[in-house]
Amino acid sequence: MSDIAVHTRGSGPIERIYSTLRRVPTIVLWFIVIVWSLPSLSVFINSWRTRDAQRSRSWWTTKPDEFTLDNYESIFNSTTSGGLSNSLLNSMAISLPATIIPISIAAFAAYGFAWIDFKGRKGLFIAVVSLLAIPLQVALIPLLQLYVNGAHLTLPWLDKTITIIPDFNLVNTTTAVWLTHTGFAMPFAIFLLHNYISSLPRDVFEAARIDGADHFTIFWRLVLPLSVPVLAAFAIFQFLWTWNDYLIANTMAGTNPDAIPTTILIANLAGDFGMNEHLLPAAAFVQAFVPLVVFFSLQRYFVRGILAGSVKG
């Protein structure tokens, strides 16, 4: 476009057309923005339209009398698919522990790696961070088996089997899902928090040590309050990641209608073509509501979390 914009000297009719073309970058940008918002807009508008309207007329030709609240009412009341309110709760029951527990565990570990002196610290840290390279698909099959059967080790030579982890019958519960998320979050969380915590000024720690504070006190009184920004960035990233996750939830709890989060409910709804298709826009919008609120209210932290999270495996 800038090729065209360069030649604007002179004042003939063609030159005048070119000078309008100067605005082309702006026009192109706003054209892209409109194209980008069309998909969301179409679903948002469709979510308020009656079933017949959705099926027979396009959403941009909608008439006022086609609007209805029925779709939202039915997705919250519907008993056919377990209901959206149930799966919203499941999403919460997954996302909250899957955010709080990893963040605390990773904070301990990041502090340990940064400020407790012990042999093999550096090697261990590199080993943990290298685990970022593991795509989660690699761990799914054995993890599912673990939740179904527990872990048993057959001792060589003695021919005895020891139970290392008993089967808690976790499969198809929300617990299995957030436990999985907790493990997968660990390398990234430790890496992110360690970067921040290890860059805190050394003097603060030494002064506290001289005052007789032990590691626990330093961690609790000094490190946690100082690390709030990075904790917030990670919390937002992890919350959205777990809220929007489909693969792990589908593997660990996909077959139990009482334990499925919203993503699975919507995928199932999309799977049975026909009857409930008109509820899909409303369900999709409700599912996206929580992340969108986070997005618009905490955009700065959100961006920071997403950028940092781009390295996650």
Next chain:
Amino acid sequence: MGDTVGKVVETLITIVIAVSASAAVWLIANLIVAQGRNHWTRFATLRLGIGGLLFGIILSGNRIISGSGSIEVATERNGDTSWVTTGSWSERLIAWIWFPLIAMLAFAAVGALMSMRDSRSERTLIGAVGLAVVAGVGGALVREQFRPEVDAAALAIAVVVVAGLGAAIATLRRRDTISGALTGAAIGWVIGAWGAPELGAGSSVWSTIALAIPGAIIGVRAARPNVPDEAGRDRMDRRSRAFIFLGPALLFVTTNLVVPALRTLYLSLFDRNSEEYVGLDNYRTIFTNPKSWDTSTWRDMFTSQLMWVGLALLVLFVILGIRGKRRTGRVIELGSASSGPLLGAVVLIGFAVFTTVRGTIVNNLWWVLVVTLFSTSLGLAIAVLADGLKGERIAKSIIFMPMAVSLVGASVIWRFMYIARDSAKTQTGVFNSLWVALGRLSTGDGLPTLIIGAIVTIIFGLLLVNIARNLARGEPARAAAPAVFAILVGWFLLRYWRITGTGVGGHRIKDDGTIVAQPINFIQDPPFNNFWLMIVLVWIQTGFAMVILSAAIRAVPTELIEAAKVDGATDSQVFWRVTLPQIGTTIGVVVTAIIVLVMKVFDIVKVMTNGNFGTEVLANNMFREAFSFGDTGIGAALAMLIFISVVPIMFLNIRRMQRES
């Protein structure tokens, strides 16, 4: 409604229990370690209590103690006894935890009694008798099927060997040799008494003895004077703290990542039920399966229009490159004139290849090409266009917003863009509406048809004028881009006007001459349905690329740009020669991040087609094989394949991150 409230309460209670229980365990561990510095005897007592807890957990978790471990019904099947767990989760928890708790309290009680005595012989006596009794009671409770028939010779050998080993290790580490020997003897006793013989043949007397004796040995060991000096306590404190701070994370990493990943590797070498070792057969199956790699129609790529247009663009790029070389001395010159043809050539030739060679792995590569190229270049274009513009923040927010939506949600959203309805009905999807409307326009003869045609003809004319002016100025390189556009627009016009063509857009002329709408079935028509699925991810990832790249563009020093402008560089020259080289590293970051993400793409394919209609990708194939068809071997091998394809890129990423921090 009552149901929902109950569910909310239950959910909250579960969360609170899970979080506070973990927090409590961690805090208690810290408290116990904190005793070590100033109250050694108290610490020793608590440590013994933890030993008791572990002792209980091992016995209870293995269902060795009767009435503990789980509530189950034994069922005989094919001669094997298997347990079917019953009871609510709270009942199961209690069944699991009662024995460890009692064991912990009993051990701690013995430890407390010991710490009240100053005389070492008294402590030894209390420790030996106390722990022997406690452990012996545990032994008496052992289920019938676990009671060992002790073989004295094996027992003696195990005790002597392991005790010797313990003593040797302790000596080498400059610790108390006798303590090491005692610990070794206790471990050896357990191995000899429980590991070596056949279980289930012995009596309760044997099982009692088999636990009481090691209990006594541990009691004697605990009574030995092992209060360390100040430095020793410091070291001990540091080590325990490191363990407490890192322990939970390492536990999760081990159980959820390391062990499962290794086990996946192991499973990938076995058959579908993980019973028979098959070597690399699963990998061979994947690579020889025409579904993952079908080259039977590869010759078609040379008859594909995409290929020829792509090659033409490539030739154009080479010509422009040679001209550029003459001017600037560089072989490949990035610039608006030549990188357009290059980008077009890569996309078109790629499409020609990926639409004729088909399969799961090919699809993954196609995804990588499209999503990476489109997201990055679009993200870069938007970042450049929006830079410093009015309304920049709003525009960027809207482009970035899809990042917040789940991939499932995005798939659902795009399904509504792609809807194809019967040709007789109104199209409700945006794409098909436009497509069918275009068809109606170009085959109609009303005023709108004329107007649209006229507008496009004017654009064509302007492009021709532009080409002519550039040629007249002696700048043929500048004429290349408009020429490519002019060819495209001219081709469109040729087909658009009824006099010269058969019309464009979604329409079909029936045999009787009537014209009917012909929508595209975006999701089901192979092979281009793949491309329409990729667009969903492009829609999401463009925002990601844009945010990173626009931050990088901001970070380019303004002096550089000012200097270039003073030297008379045009805006486009500034971009290609100054900005782009400066943000090269960041582009690399974006590209690698997107490639890693795309190799694992799953949700979109699963929700939109479930891999049908020729859209299968590795991750969805893995899910299907492993969890729908129950073929663990192939599933694991596919997972390893994803892993192997991502590892090099991830390591580049991690190396870069470590350099940065």
